[in-house]
Amino acid sequence: MTMPFSLTSLDGLAGLVDKLPTSDATAAQAARARQDTLTKPPGSLGLLEDLAVFMAGWRRTPRPRIDRAQALVFAGNHGICAQGVNPFPQVVTAQMVQNFRAGGAAINQLCGVNGAELSVIPLDLDKPTRDFTAEPAMSEAECREALNRGAEAVDAEADILVLGEMGIGNSTVAAALACALFGGRAEDWVGPGAGADDAGVARKIAAIEAGLTLHPERDPVSVLRTFGGREQAAICGAVLAARARRTPVLLDGFICTSAAAVLHAVDERLLDHALIGHVSAEPGHRRLLQALGKRPVLDVDMRVGEGTGAALALGVVRAALACHNGMATFEEAGVTSA
Ligand SMILES: Cc1cc2ncn([C@H]3O[C@H](COP(=O)(O)O)[C@@H](O)[C@H]3O)c2cc1C
Numbered sequence: 001m002t003m004p005f006s007l008t009s010l011d012g013l014a015g016l017v018d019k020l021p022t023s024d025a026t027a028a029q030a031a032r033a034r035q036d037t038l039t040k041p042p043g044s045l046g047l048l049e050d051l052a053v054f055m056a057g058w059r060r061t062p063r064p065r066i067d068r069a070q071a072l073v074f075a076g077n078h079g080i081c082a083q084g085v086n087p088f089p090q091v092v093t094a095q096m097v098q099n100f101r102a103g104g105a106a107i108n109q110l111c112g113v114n115g116a117e118l119s120v121i122p123l124d125l126d127k128p129t130r131d132f133t134a135e136p137a138m139s140e141a142e143c144r145e146a147l148n149r150g151a152e153a154v155d156a157e158a159d160i161l162v163l164g165e166m167g168i169g170n171s172t173v174a175a176a177l178a179c180a181l182f183g184g185r186a187e188d189w190v191g192p193g194a195g196a197d198d199a200g201v202a203r204k205i206a207a208i209e210a211g212l213t214l215h216p217e218r219d220p221v222s223v224l225r226t227f228g229g230r231e232q233a234a235i236c237g238a239v240l241a242a243r244a245r246r247t248p249v250l251l252d253g254f255i256c257t258s259a260a261a262v263l264h265a266v267d268e269r270l271l272d273h274a275l276i277g278h279v280s281a282e283p284g285h286r287r288l289l290q291a292l293g294k295r296p297v298l299d300v301d302m303r304v305g306e307g308t309g310a311a312l313a314l315g316v317v318r319a320a321l322a323c324h325n326g327m328a329t330f331e332e333a334g335v336t337s338a
């Protein structure tokens, strides 16, 4: 499938935003006006009202629906595991891909509950990226290929896209991306990930400091290919492909958001169609959301990854649209308005 944008070169990312659609202000205003006629005190549905208006703008209709919700989990392996940053062995990435396929992971249950069709996309798991304390994690070609594979996975018919990742070691990758893009100290961005102890956290900090010293380039595309992995590049590609179809995106936790943050650093408007499903308990996520100027839908102490927080938040978006489309107006219900 040819994409509505061609990424034959990663440099093309810079000018992309001007070729991509924006939210439709007329549809959004009509949705806001409808909210104000529904049988409730004005504004009383809070974030649910904003979510309905957001969906209306991007889907270009005052009465948006979610007929099809797609969930994509991209999986990759990371050379940085050589630095002892991961409490679980790298083989767990492939084992969890099998678990996703068998329906046994947390993401399977949450997609089931909230009506998302899940696809799992392993990205060359037998070829981990390189250790960024020694050399850039990916070549330009590897990075571009992963980005395009992410873009190609997006279903053109989806009304909303849930994004997630699986990759042992990628909480270190995420912290490295965030630190390179937004500055601060490595320890500001590092956390336990899948359960690192204090010594493990110290190794994560040391690895990120070594990588940042070795690779001084801070333009977003260099940062992605130097510190990122294939699943991070694929998430960027999927976010862009969804945008081309005016499909809103639900990002997951720290790892998923730090991947998408590369696009924010290219041009912050590239994430205008992206919601943050939840704020993860991984400590860097709150800081990252502050840097992005984004509010999460949910704050429920989760720190799984896989897209679980985004899939859970899909239920809130569905609830927002159920109220928006299903409620009676004051006039229809014969309820006296203020
Ligand atoms: C069984 C298992 C299932 C997971 N599902 C998501 N992650 C999460 O943990 C990993 C990142 O943590 P770290 O950087 O500490 O390896 C990623 O795969 C992330 O998705 C998992 C981790 C494990 C062990």
Ligand SMILES: O=C(O)c1cccnc1
Pocket (backbone or CB within 6 Å): 171, 192, 193, 194, 252, 253, 254, 255, 256, 280, 281, 282, 285, 302, 303, 304, 305, 306
């Ligand atoms: O927030 C996340 O994405 C996260 C946190 C810890 C481990 N895995 C994922």
